Amino acid sequence: MIPNHLKISLRHLWRNRLFTALNILGLAIGISACWAIYRIVSYEFSFDKQQPNRERIYRVVSHFKSDGNEGKNAGVPTPMADAIREEVPGLEKVVPVWDHWKESVLIPGGKTGSNRFVEPKKLIATSEQYFEMVPYRWLAGRMATALDGPNKVVLTQSRAENYFPGVPAAQVLGKTILYDDTVAVRVSGVVADLDFPSSFDAQEFFPVRFTKNSNPNWGGVSSNTKLYIQLVPNAAPANVLKQINAISAKAGAENMKKYHFRRWHQFIPLPQVHFSTEYGENMRKANQNVLYGLIGIAVFLLLLACINYINLTTAQMPQRAKEVGIRKTLGSSRWHLIRQFLGETLVITVLAVTLSYLLSRWAMATFQELIPEGMDQYTEYGKIAVFLLVLIMGVTGFSGLYPGWLVTRVQAVSMMRGQVTTEVGKGGLTLRKSLIVFQFVVAQLFIVGTMLVGRQLHYLLNKDLGFNREAVLTFDVPWKLQDKPAYKDRQFTMQQELTKQPGISAVALGNAPMNSSFNSNSYQYKTKKGGIIEKSMFMKYIDTTLLSLYRIPLLAGRNLAASDTVREYVINETALHEFGMSSPQEAIGKYIQQLDGHPIPIVGVVKDFHIGSFYQKIEPVLLMTRKNRLTTFNVKLSTSNPAQWQAAIQQMEQSWKQFYPTEPFEYKFYDSTLEEIYTRERNMSRIINLATAVAVVISCLGLFGLSTLIAFQRIKEVGVRKVLGATVVSIVGLLTRDFLKLVLVAILIASPIAYYFTNKWLQEFAYKVDIEWWVFAAGAVMAIAIAFVTVSFQSIKAALTNPVKSLRSE
16 A cells, blocks of 8 residues: 555656655755754753753852942852862862963974974863763773872873874873973873763863962952852752852952952853853853744744645645545545645655755855854764654644645545635635745745844944044964063064055054953042042053054043053043043043052043944043053054055065064954954854745745646636736736735734844844834835745746637636
């Protein structure tokens, strides 16, 4: 029976190759989008899933409140680990995790000589309890002694293979590694890499008890000094947190009182660490809201594909009337007919999944920057197989049951007489029209979303930032050379040399106006009445030429004078208002000071400019100069002759090699640096653009199917109208009118929904575009145009049909 059904299904599909191809293509597009999104979402949500005791592991983070502003930090005070280990009951493990940095790694000896690695990543200092908490498998060495002394390091297997290629783990044990050309460290252990995605991604481990920290007190907090705890079974996290906060508050009371801030700590459960994007740190994370949005997109696209299949399948029913009528006459039951349609759907779905594999691979390769780092290393083929099996069965059931059930409602006599069109259309046409409306509602949501996200992204990248950024490139003095006496003040000599080179109009040293890194501190201003105004201010170090290079205008006073130390300030307009001053002229000569510093005069006021992304309002800024903080080059290329830029950059590289011969010359155009701030928005725009294209294509395929059915139903009416003198234009208008009404209904439904969600997204920005009526009008025109072109194909075909053919049976 099954081979017979399969043979009949294949014959039918081959006989109707166009519709079969459209069905396969529509389902393949939807399934491939769903497949790709599943892989991304499944990978992100699998982080730390296989971590033992994960329900008892927490990260301790810090919260601050100062001057009415609340901040968050992924780190804790350095002494906290030792303090709470002894004083807080309910703690099974206390694991400090300090980020570690090395300039270079030298692997001495070997057959091919010494190997050097520059600035290795993922180094931490920790304790042996780290390995008790995280399930590493030891390939060499012992957990108990691996970190019990100074100058020891534990490597992961992948890092060991990188440093000692071809050497077994047991033989790596005891080998010497030279860090920064001065510190000799012995390999005391090798552990296998974790075989599941984990927030614990370090590759080299040093003993924390022998590691110096730059801030060994309770006053400061750095995201580089993280802390994990594991509670004993049945311990109450709230009680443990309360005790930790009490210890921290007591130990940090002096600093909090002195600097007028409040600090407290929170627990982040380990399953949420990967999604805690609000805590700034050097660690890749995922935004949970974005992932839920991707799931929504996948569900909608798959629904559109299934709806498209239903419409195309029901559109072919009039052509299968006699086949189904004969089957019913010969005794086929409803279940046999439904099974036949389910079998055909299963065949098409399997073929669509096969095609979707190729489409998803193409999508993954084409949009590589949207794929999470490391995803291919943790491919779980078993889960993917189960997902595809469930997907095939779900799509087959959802898409095949309705057409099969619909055809069983029609009497065999009606089918044999060719009256299936009328019978099927009684209840099914309304549903199919509803499905078309749903498809275009989704498509319209994506179209409007694409337009508004694109407008906001264009606004972010092109709005006046308060400074001129054209033809500016930046590069930094290597951080590892900044404090070395041999390289002291070289940047100033190089600055003078660069200003003499052709193709360069200006060179300044200091922090660029807008970037993704910030320094801030609290400052006080004493008013005429004796009151004190205290504000948190962002600080930027600049030389005497940076304002003119970026064309930031002075509103009052003068520019900064060259100085080895901070002796005067230039402030922006926002800082002026924060301190209660009424005009730029009033600010000149006034004094402000840090909480523990001495008064410093304001010598100038500049016009406001953006220092951060458009998610935040323009903040109060202090500009100052200090010789040892001027380590970033800002080079303005000549805008009169862009053809000289490449030659100017080559000359810059030659100068760089004279002053910093051991370091590579790495520069960036400032425009590209600003664009990197909005990488998330750019990726979001690309995802929505892709989803829009998929939704529109699938919706058009569904509309094509319904227009085919309507054209078939009204073919005799069209023939009569042509005989009576109707023109092709009037017939096309007649056949397309109903479809355009469906699209208009979809637009009316989608517009308020699109407004709600786009407005909610735009509220995240302090500076944003307005949602104007013409965006919805343009989206509506686009949807109507797409629908008209899709429907016109069948309408024109019907209008051009010879009426003799359509009326010859009358």
